[in-house]
Amino acid sequence: MKRLLRFPIYVLILSGLLISIKAKADIWDNPRVKIYYSENKEFKLIITPKKTSDKYYLWDYYKSNKHPQTKKILKKKEKFMRNISEQDTIIIPCTAELYKINGADSVLIWKRPLLNEVCPVYVIVANDGSSIATFDNWYSIGYGVNVFVVYDEKGNATKTYKLEEISPFPLNDYSMSISSLFWRKDVQYIDDERIEIIFETNDNKTTKRIYNLKRLEFEL
Numbered sequence: 001m002k003r004l005l006r007f008p009i010y011v012l013i014l015s016g017l018l019i020s021i022k023a024k025a026d027i028w029d030n031p032r033v034k035i036y037y038s039e040n041k042e043f044k045l046i047i048t049p050k051k052t053s054d055k056y057y058l059w060d061y062y063k064s065n066k067h068p069q070t071k072k073i074l075k076k077k078e079k080f081m082r083n084i085s086e087q088d089t090i091i092i093p094c095t096a097e098l099y100k101i102n103g104a105d106s107v108l109i110w111k112r113p114l115l116n117e118v119c120p121v122y123v124i125v126a127n128d129g130s131s132i133a134t135f136d137n138w139y140s141i142g143y144g145v146n147v148f149v150v151y152d153e154k155g156n157a158t159k160t161y162k163l164e165e166i167s168p169f170p171l172n173d174y175s176m177s178i179s180s181l182f183w184r185k186d187v188q189y190i191d192d193e194r195i196e197i198i199f200e201t202n203d204n205k206t207t208k209r210i211y212n213l214k215r216l217e218f219e220l
Helices: 002-022 056-064 071-082
Strands: 034-037 043-048 095-102 105-113 120-125 132-137 148-151 157-161 184-191 194-200 206-212
Touching (some): 056 071, 120 184, 132 184
Antiparallel strands (some): 034 043, 095 105, 184 194, 194 206
């Protein structure tokens, strides 16, 4: 009877190994300030990732009062709270600044927070500055509600998509890692009202989709 039960267990172990092999490990650098330009170099977009003080999370933990109420911890808390500054208690969200380039000068068009928790992975800028589009979230390509986001001429988010809402392929077809689904081969503005997105699967199949910024939907 015991021998009959071993086979399913081996199958489960083998399946787990195959899944872990398929999901490759990945390494993320710390996010940095990045600059993106429109193709004609007339507009510049500066993306500043979310900023959090090194002391913020410990401050938030102590503030919640969910820590053990021992004398030792309460003493550490009191000392820590005495040395905390207001800046240490603030999270500055991911921010984008769009500039119009005039020779050696740059004129600020708008400055707004983005929807990404940390920052987007990639951004493109329209040649007339009428829109920008962000792709993916730092630390998790292909996941979340902000895989593809369109912002208008004032920096307002006008449309946001999950990958399953835009993908022409099943999500399982994409190459994956522990944190990400690698779906995007290339993205670019065709003109100021259309974006071309090329999707690529794990076995190198590609499909092109055109997004219409005027209608805020994909063209058939």
